[in-house]
Amino acid sequence: MFDLKAIRENPDAFDAGWARRGLDPQTPTILEKDKLIRKVKTMVQEAEAARNKASKQIGAAMGRGDKEEAERLKTEVAGAKNVIAALGVQLESEDTILNDLLASLPNIPADDVPNGASEDENVEIAKWGDPRSFDFDPKAHDDLGEALGMMDFETAAKMSGSRFVILRGALSRLDRALAAMMLDMQTGEGFEETSPPLLVWADPLYGTGQLPKFEEDLYKTTGDHYLIPTAEVSLTNTVRESILDLDTLPHRLTAHTPCFRSEAGSAGRDTKGMIRQHQFNKVELVSIATPDQSDDEHKNMLRCAEAVLQRLELPYRVVELCTGDLGFGARKTYDIDVWLPSQQTYREISSISNCGDFQARRMNARYRAGEKDNRFVHTLNGSGLAVGRTLVAVLENYQNEDGSITVPTALVPYMGGVETIG
């Protein structure tokens, strides 16, 4: 949500920000509605003041037994009530229109985010490691996993359909080992390990920005719950509707959870293998920070995510998303793409975003900046990392000609000493 006062004072800045995302100017509509709403609100409040005043006088009149005066005042109140009711209907509908519009508008990109229309214009800002050269044709992770008998899409499809997988034996353990190593690393960086709810109500999803615009991407239960598409939702919402003490910030959280996504808009994309599943595990990082801290915090989270790939010795690159590829709630985002030999390309394995106060406004999450000075926090989130895609990267980058997989050195302790799979 946005600060209407700020929009009023500086509409051009908002329109310029939205224009960078390819949106038409929004503030004329917003300001027109805002003006109308304030006008109606003033009228309602005046009528309410008159009603309240007369009502109090009724009490006084009754107290001294002046029934006549009381009756006269009652008709006065009835008149005010008619006005309030009529204006109230108008106020509510105008308010809903404005709120729906505001809730559907994305965050304003940070000034230093590169302009661009699509992911093609993202800017590579770092590259780490050299893709290994194979003296055989590297296989895709799903071919490797199936050949090992440890990655079973067919059986999963029987019970759950496409975009599900069953990991077996050493590959299942590898999944756990990766998650454990990531959690150990991130808790070592000061992120508090958390086991949050995987089912949440609509309000938290509204808070982090998945609702109202992206409902079709979510799984909803038969009740009022949705399955979280990322632990960002649960972790970020731990501070909703609260006022945090300055000395608790930045507040860093991490969680290893399953994530559930309907992938409604991605039919036909990445249908093969484990790249795009309805259910996948992810170690998430969230930081709640002050506006002063958030840029540094953002870079720190990028570093923490990169550290995992460095420790696994997997080649990757870091790109800064251009305005056209920025997510709905983000004002600035770094993606980390890991090298996949079978595709001869880098694929996203982590996305680290600074949301500024965008989510905080929606959640009403503030911190105490001073006496009578409560301000919205900044929220940041990122994968540290997507476990399933990391497993994919390990399989493909560490495969041997005979189809076995060498376990990365750092992972061997987490694999109970196993050095080779298959």
Add this chain to the structure above:
RNA sequence: GGUCAGGUGGCUGAGUGGUCGAAAGCGCCGGAUUCGAAAUCCGGUAUAGGGGUAACUCUAUCGCGGGUUCGAAUCCCGCCCUGACUGCCA
């Protein structure tokens, strides 16, 4: 899941239809007193929003949302949460 009892300001807690944004105490802030402090005394101390250059003023908020009423913290309905007992169950 069921039954019962609750949910009031930073905290404790009073308030069961009117002048209640809400007593009192604690805490906190300012002042007096003091060499200084404690104690004591005096005053202040919620949030969001509207109007106004401002002084100031108005509206909303007593878990959340509806309703009854001229008027709701107080009555009614739904939901959420907490506690006790109880059922089923990993």
